[in-house]
Amino acid sequence: xxxxxxxxxxxxxxxxxxxxxxxxxxxxxxxxxxxxxxxxxxxxxxxxxxxxxxxxxxxxxxxxxxxxxxxxxxxxxxxxxxxxxxxxxxxxxxxxxxxxxxxxxxxxxxxxxxxxxxxxxxxxxxxxxxxxxxxxxxxxxxxxxxxxxxxxxxxxxxxxxxxxxxxxxxxxxxxxxxxxx
Amino acid sequence: xxxxxxxxxxxxxxxxxxxxxxxxxxxxxxxxxxxxxxxxxxxxxxxxxxxxxxxxxxxxxxxxxxxxxxxxxxxxxxxxxxxxxxxxxxxxxxxxxxxxxxxxxxxxxxxxxxxxxxxxxxxxxxxxxxxxxxxxxxxxxxxxxxxxxxxxxxxxxxxxxxxxxxxxxxxxxxxxxxxxxxxxxxx
Numbered sequence: 101x102x103x104x105x106x107x108x109x110x111x112x113x114x115x116x117x118x119x120x121x122x123x124x125x126x127x128x129x130x131x132x133x134x135x136x137x138x139x140x141x142x143x144x145x146x147x148x149x150x151x152x153x154x155x156x157x158x159x160x161x162x163x164x165x166x167x168x169x170x171x172x173x174x175x176x177x178x179x180x181x182x183x184x185x186x187x188x189x190x191x192x193x194x195x196x197x198x199x200x201x202x203x204x205x206x207x208x209x210x211x212x213x214x215x216x217x218x219x220x221x222x223x224x225x226x227x228x229x230x231x232x233x234x235x236x237x238x239x240x241x242x243x244x245x246x247x248x249x250x251x252x253x254x255x256x257x258x259x260x261x262x263x264x265x266x267x268x269x270x271x272x273x274x275x276x277x278x279x280x281x
Numbered sequence: 282x283x284x285x286x287x288x289x290x291x292x293x294x295x296x297x298x299x300x301x302x303x304x305x306x307x308x309x310x311x312x313x314x315x316x317x318x319x320x321x322x323x324x325x326x327x328x329x330x331x332x333x334x335x336x337x338x339x340x341x342x343x344x345x346x347x348x349x350x351x352x353x354x355x356x357x358x359x360x361x362x363x364x365x366x367x368x369x370x371x372x373x374x375x376x377x378x379x380x381x382x383x384x385x386x387x388x389x390x391x392x393x394x395x396x397x398x399x400x401x402x403x404x405x406x407x408x409x410x411x412x413x414x415x416x417x418x419x420x421x422x423x424x425x426x427x428x429x430x431x432x433x434x435x436x437x438x439x440x441x442x443x444x445x446x447x448x449x450x451x452x453x454x455x456x457x458x459x460x461x462x463x464x465x466x467x468x
Contacts, residue, residue, distance in 0.1 A: 179302060204381065206300075207303065234377050236373075252380060
């Protein structure tokens with residue numbers, strides 16, 4: 101699996117340092133209350149697991165999953181669907197969406213609209229990676245780990261064909277794995 | 282979003298489907314911006330961005346050309362930004378769109394939008410190198426059927442007289458785009 105990676109873009113050590121930094125900032129900003137972390141499956145799972153342990157204050161967590169364009173649901177409904185909804189109410193709570201990567205912003209834009217409808221006290225965004233080259237919807241990211249170039253990246257939750265999520269670093273997938281000349 | 286316009290290119294139809302999927306309102310080529318006038322004041326060049334997203338107040342121009350062939354479009358976009366500084370336009374390059382298709386698992390479509398074979402008229406295919414997309418050895422679900430694509434911009438980006446094959450008229454390109462869109466909808 102490591103051999104499928106052309107370059108390591110962000111090392112395991114860099115990820116851990118950044119997650120600790122983000123956790124510290126989040127803990128300081130929400131110091132007078134607790135925060136509900138909402139992770140968007142599946143890619144953000146490793147980030148969520150590390151981030152929640154880096155936040156030194158009371159946190160609750162919840163998980164959501166939304167269908168992705170091109171997935172099986174596309175042919176049946178033609179519209180994005182909530183595959184896994186929140187387990188408990190977020191009304192009146194401080195909510196922090198935890199995302200692995202933001203590129204077009206379409207999924208997050210949909211989630212923001214959906215979650216705002218559930219009347220949280222505040223709604224912020226924490227993303228490990230930002231890939232602005234493909235942005236269609238401008239999103240204000242409150243806590244950002246790294247801005248990355250427009251490369252096909254895998255690892256630390258990010259997949260290609262559902263694989264590579266368990267790599268401990270973020271790397272650029274070898275081009276010949278998804279195209280041949 | 283309800284009445285589908287006649288898209289000039291299958292990639293535009295695909296972007297419309299993506300926007301529909303995520304509930305983003307769009308309009309197709311709603312406005313033409315004059316960008317060059319002759320000495321008589323007549324408009325000699327204009328630019329019509331492909332999409333306008335009214336809720337986000339941004340225009341989107343989608344180009345599936347090879348990266349090396351987008352110079353003309355980049356020049357027009359620069360001119361547009363000079364003349365209309367308050368207008369926000371996002372230029373979506375072919376490689377961006379192709380990467381998006383890869384992300385969504387639409388490997389076949391990504392290959393057809395590669396900017397090489399997918400952008401060429403059939404009679405020109407034999408002159409170009411082949412670019413094929415390899416689906417990972419491990420099974421990947423929901424690879425979409427390959428869309429037929431039509432040429433829109435490869436001819437547009439070439440210097441006048443550079444091609445043996447004249448650029449199809451806009452009406453022809455729209456009809457082809459429409460057929461491609463209908464084909465994709467029915468598949």
